[in-house]
Amino acid sequence: MRLTRRNIVKSIGATGLAIASGRVGATSSQTLDVAVVGAGVFGSWTAWHLRKRGLKVALYDAYGPGNVRSSSGGESRVIRLSYGGDPLYSSMALESLGYWKALSDRQSTPIFYPTGVLWFSPERDQYMQRSLAWLEEQKISHRSGNAEWLGKNWPQIRFDANDVGFIEEDTGGLIANRAVQATVRDAGLKPVIAHVGPPRSGQVGGFELPDGQRARKLVYALGPWLGNLFPETLGERLSVTRQEVFYFGPPDGDDRFAAGNFPVWADFNGGDIVYGLPDIEGRGFKIAFDRHGPAIDPNSLEREPSSEGISMARAFIANRFPALADAPLVQARVCQYTNTSNGDFLIDWLPGNSDILVIGGGSGHGFKHGPAVGKRAAELLVSGSAQTEPRFSLATKGVNADRQVY
Secondary structure (H helix, E strand, C coil): CCCCHHHHHHHHHHHHHHHHHCCCCCCHHHEEEEEEECCCHHHHHHHHHHHHCCCCEEEEECCCCCCCCCCCCCCEEEECCCCCCCHHHHHHHHHHHHHHHHHHHCCCCCCEECCCEEEEEECCCHHHHHHHHHHHHCCCCEEEEEHHHHHHHCCCCCCCCCEEEEEECCCEEEEHHHHHHHHHHHCCCCCEECCCCCCCCCCCCCEECCCCCEEEEEEECCHHHHHHHCHHHHCCCCEEEEEEEEEECCCCCCCCCEECCECEEEECCCCCCEEEECECCCCCEEEEECCCCCECCCCCCCCCCCHHHHHHHHHHHHHHCHHHCCCCEEEEEEEEEEECCCCCCEEEECCCCCCEEEEECCCCCCHHHHHHHHHHHHHHHHHCCCCCCHHHCHHHCCCCCCCCCC
8 A cells, every 4th residue: 555644644643643743732742653562673663664654653662672582682683585485475575675785784883794595405395496486587686506516605514415505695694683773773763661561441542651651553563472461362373482593603713604705594404494694793603493492481481502402503513514513602592483373474453453453473584574564564554454464464373383484
């Protein structure tokens, strides 16, 4: 939907437009058009898009943007375009890439590193074949080849004889916590550090907020806490799992695994998807297994890595990256996935209330999509439309895990 002044007036009324334009009296100025609860990547980009449309917005978070407990905290994330040919997520990733690049260009310290993303797998992997076909159809810059080609270009990796691969040349890595904080600053927002609970029933004239403000509409983008806040509606439809990531230190004097010399990578061999990032800003060589861990509560999660996880990471590195076989573990992080049943995001109105939008279910692949998710959410809030993308609707979220999106 094309966003115009007329659409904004229709959605929030003349008073809301006056607030967005600054033409209000003292009493009206205390009412926000939208309060966004949750300053992770989905919430911050939603607030960013709303601010760019001229709405009066405030952003709330219990711990602050990009904090270490959040799913949007930590050191780094992958931004890639390949989704097995899925046009929805590939297109959203491409749109988001433009926003991330532009935001990074406005910073004194980069948040995006254009390392490229290298994919490799056995030659008949259908996901890989569909991904490569999409890149070719969209004329996205990439290169591809067989195991010999892979080994010639990336001798740091031990490839199997039947491996094939391709590299997306314009994608790479994002510095996660810095990226979220940059989004908030770029929107001109100063987040309110406060706990915001569920809305009270029967509120009239706007929703009350902890700092005394009121808002006509609410957005809850709470990541792993979303199901806790709305247990009856979302509790069984969102599962939160424990995930471990590891950073290993390359040998001294060896820059072969540093950003600029080595890409982000994804290995589709052996059942699990294993991925990682080069050594960016001296943070270490990252490795993670993209499979769901045990269910957890984000409030009580102990964030110490397991010995089993460390051993599994070491075994994988010894096989694929022999030069790092004896590399020390320099850092580890325990975070969480907030999963929907099928891996599709949740962007929909809370049942029975067309003034409350819920956003979540990043399902381990959501960070890169922050700009596009925020744009879709802002369009719903401005237009007042009851229709969201069907794949993002609450109605399509089941209670049994059947992951379809990777």
